Amino acid sequence: MQFFEHKESASRPTTRIRDEIDDRFKWRVEDIYEDWSAWEKDLQSVRGLMDEFVAYKGKLNEGPEVLVKTHQLSDRIGMTAYKLYRFPQLQFDVDQRNNAIQSRLQQVQNLFAEYGTRTAWFTPELLSLGSEKVMGWVASTPELKVYEFPIAETFRAQEHVLDEAGEQLLSFGSRFRSTPGDVYRALSTADVKYNTITLANGEETTVSPGTYRNLLETNRNQDDRRKAFEAMYTIFDDKKNTFASIYNAICQRDWMSAQSRNYSGTAEAALDSDNVPVSVLETLIETAREGAEPLRRYHKLRKKFLKLDKYYLYDSFVPLVEKDEEYPYDNVSEMIVEAMAPLGSEYQEKLAESLEGGWIDVYENDGKRSGAYSAGVYGVHPYMLLNYTDTLNDVFTLVHELGHTLHTVYSHEHQPFATSSYTIFVAEVASTTNEALLLDYLKARRHEPLDRAILLQHAISEIVGTFYSQALFADYELKAHRLVESGAPITAEVLSNLYDEVQNSFYGDAVDQDPLYKLTWARIPHFFNSPFYVYQYATCFASSAQIIKGLLNEDPTEREATRARYLELLSSGGNNHPMEQLKKAGVDLNDAGTVRAVVDQLNTLVDELEAALEALNA
Structure with a gap:
């Protein structure tokens, strides 16, 4: 086709x-x-x-x-x-x-x-x-x-x-x-002056968010990565007290709203709109933290393979192995559509339409906000923001946002306006399912040991970034809000020490500590724009992993049944509680085993990556 x-x-x-x-x-x-x-x-x-x-x-x-x-x-x-x-x-x-x-x-x-x-x-x-x-x-x-x-x-x-x-x-x-979030965006984006660094090759570069990520992902010189890291994080260090005041305002706002509506806590208030028990959030955090050993094994493997005396989190993005390969935006559209074949030709046709032009803002420009998103407009079509830099990660970001876009398209087509808006709790299922399908598509077509290692590395990075990192963020966010609920003071020092404590509970001795990393709380936009959002990346990752099992099942009957259930989920909008919608799609997040399965999956992938790297060395 x-x-x-x-x-x-x-x-x-x-x-x-x-x-x-x-x-x-x-x-x-x-x-x-x-x-x-x-x-x-x-x-x-x-x-x-x-x-x-x-x-x-x-x-x-x-x-x-x-x-x-x-x-x-x-x-x-x-x-x-x-x-x-x-x-x-x-x-x-x-x-x-x-x-x-x-x-x-x-x-x-x-x-x-x-x-x-x-x-x-x-x-x-x-x-x-x-x-x-x-x-x-x-x-x-x-x-x-x-x-x-x-x-x-x-x-x-x-x-x-x-x-x-x-x-x-x-x-x-x-x-x-919205005022604290507006102030945060103005301070971190509109009014920011990005720092310029000189790389080892003598080139000067301005470390904007897009450039920063690109440097960490592509530059093999650790000192250059350190310079980029310091250039980005000193922006937040210089204004840490202001960022802390903004975040205090957000937590105080959330606690005021929760109390005024007779909730026992901010998490209860935030999750109740979707009828999700707080135990789902707490179980996620506890299971991810207790299952952090595969995460630590992965980073220790990276340190050994990269032959680094010291290994910092800014070293965790550079590929262990790579090919001199770029992914120009124009070249990836057909591949992406083909990768979605398990979802059927109708899904592929809608995806192709979204890529034709007018729906997506692709490249970084001066004044443009960082990151990526998909935003719906009922009666028109969704809009996607990217900051595309031709890396493999950018391809997966594009596929991720296309998942949201197609979710919106299906929802708006099948639901009246009153029930057209799906919840955040199911939103990331669509995006992570798309990513998993692209990964499977690439693995099926790339058999060389080097390609195998590259894709295993990406699969692991997705679990680390979408599951473990978001569970870590959720842990910090929950603890910070509960500090406010207990009447404790919120200062830059308090927030930095709290983040450091949470980060260490996940990474342990697998990474070396740089004091600036304590300030990560100040540069996560979701903390300031959408409290109690990030945990849903992790629960959705666990949900999509279960859906993928059905979509790629050897039994054609099971594949077709899974696809039908999944497209029904995309078409359901907000016509039921999200936990019930997921149950209809074959996922039960009340079962802690659904979350633990991701831990087991990472453990297996780390084993496979270690074997692949040994084969390459041999």
Whole structure:
């Protein structure tokens, strides 16, 4: 099956000036709005819809017809909100120095914060009608059936909903919830001046986030890696007290919100929205920490093979073995689509469409935010941000984000708006499943010992980065929030010592200590933007590992059944609790064995890598 026409490969741009990068490597925001005047028109129209919704205050008891109208109005407002927010947000993310676009973004945020305050009455008024009456209306009113799960969820969380006055009071603070994260992004990205270093070959380079990662992954000179590490981390060291103050504000905000809604802790509050017990988080952390020996074996193997007297974490990214091979963006599309064959031709066709142009912002440019993500826009298409540098890791990052993108495509196609948003808890299953399929595809086609070692190394790196590192981060994050819950002070020293303690509990004596690594807490954006997010990378990795077993099973019946269950998961959006959705897909995260299996998998892979390296040496 042919998905792409042949086209000439283009090299990665050498410029960081956005206007000089070919438009086909940039996302097309015009698919959302043609221009700012169209955006302004929708901004005005949504104000009218908001007024119309607010006018129903005190009328919910009039019957199911009113409930239908309010929910349909909420859908229209929500769908418009996606577009109103994404249009400036996407443009701001590719140039975070643009104050004019930032002000438009804040305009939208303020509007919906005001709307949240004006509609604080809705949930308390709905709850006052009683579950029996409202769910009876849902059962007897066809137009309400699409809202059955979200309405039932409102009643499930009833004990954590305040009265109208309380909800309104909390809503006044909604516009400030994002402020600590906004300050962090400005301090760490928009206002940062990256350091310049001189490499061993005499070349000067500015250590931006993309360049930093590339240096650690490609530069075989340990002193150059040390310079890059110090150049990046001294940025955070110089402002560590400010970063600590920001993080304290985030933890205090989360604790205030948890207490005001009658939760016993911040983790309980964060996980309850998905109906996930905190024991799942705690079991993950404990199992990963207790199963850290394969992780330590891997790093000791690296130190020995690299012949390093001292081995630091900044040495953990450089390949043990490598080929002089780059992966230009234009060259990897067909390979990626072919690798997804176990998911069926329909999935492959949708994937090919997402790669054709307009959905993805590929390369780094001045002012662009670091990292990668996929962001949905209901009724349009998802958008993906990359900072692609032609490495194998970049290929896997692309595949990872494509997993999110296809999850969004399936969800938006099969779910009404009310249940179209899937939870973070299942989101990373789609991304890590894609990565696993690409890895299997490459392993099946590369049989030389060198290629085998390269792919084993990547497979191990994925477990280390997606499972162990995220469990470590989750451990730190949980402990930091519980410090705040206990009334303990939060300072740069406290956070650095806490991170150091957690890191040592995972790595032990397998790595040498550099004092700057204590500051890692300050450079993990998820800590500041999405508390209690990172653990889900690890649980999702365990989930996808189980799904992959079925997709690659020798029995064609089992393969087909797994694929059907998996595509149903992608199409389910937010129509049920994520733990239940995963059970339907064949994964039970209540079973600690699901998590321990990843530890066993790493142990086996380290054995295989050690044997492969010995064969190469021989």
